[in-house]
Amino acid sequence: MSSTPFPRATGRTKGYEQRSVDSFLAHARSAFERRDDAVALTADDIRQAAFPLVKNGYEIAPVDAALGRIEDAFAARERDARIRAVGVDGWVEQARTTAQIVLERISRPRGHRFRRAGVLRYGYRIDEVDLVTDKLVGYFEHGDRVTPEQVRAAAFRMQRNGYAEEQVDAVLDAVVEVMLAVTPTR
Template identity: 35%
Template structure:
């Protein structure tokens, strides 16, 4: 059996092959076996991380596959929910989750997330700009795809010009989940 993804070569580090292979085997089993979301979900796909190794799998190829896998789990959950409860119930569930995002969008620029206690964080102005795009999606139905949020890179910043990374990542993860649920 060959490699599941392109490799980086011996001079560059990529994702550890064994860890990636094991994750995708588990994901396939969960998806095909129809395991409940509590056992394997889109959120687990989004939060997965892999050790780095020389001659590992190319990170961009694996990340792209992870994005497709996350979308597949969301779509499976959507289809299952609609089959049992109807489409209206699905959109109500998504709307309930989306309302948890909205209060942060109403906060003033520079105060939407906590600032890092020490070290670096994400550039607050860039994060605020992305949050404005999310607000426009909710308010005005402006176009915004999950990949637009998922692939946004923020410059590093310090102090009051930065937001702590963890809360921003968690918030954007929820936004991606909602975008995948309605698109």
């Protein structure tokens, strides 16, 4: 976890507020270096990190890439701790169960995979979410190549009565968790 500052957004482009990012990264570094199993920060906490957008803030893409690498490190540690706690068989069964739940959700018919936001509310574009989830079905069923970074980078335009954002985001988070759980330690 480098203490080197990130490039700054220029012109009219906004970036992440520097103080928020720096504070979060310092907290993450401290939590990672503690080397005990006390839960101070988790891979899920890293995944859920959000920062205010401001003029002249840190460029978003380099910060997001760094957060992805940090999440990977925390996930590897959590996987190792879980294996110590429940054994390899228990860990494999837990990952398999989560993967099966996700696969059942994303294998539903196109247009019916997630709850709708509501007629007067905006949600994620259904066709775009279905396209991404089709690729994830290929990952789970056929071993098609999809990386955690690709899932993290998935972004969807909005539409009236689209898929409920929180439900789609929760499933994508679960996909990343499964991917990180089965990725060998580097």
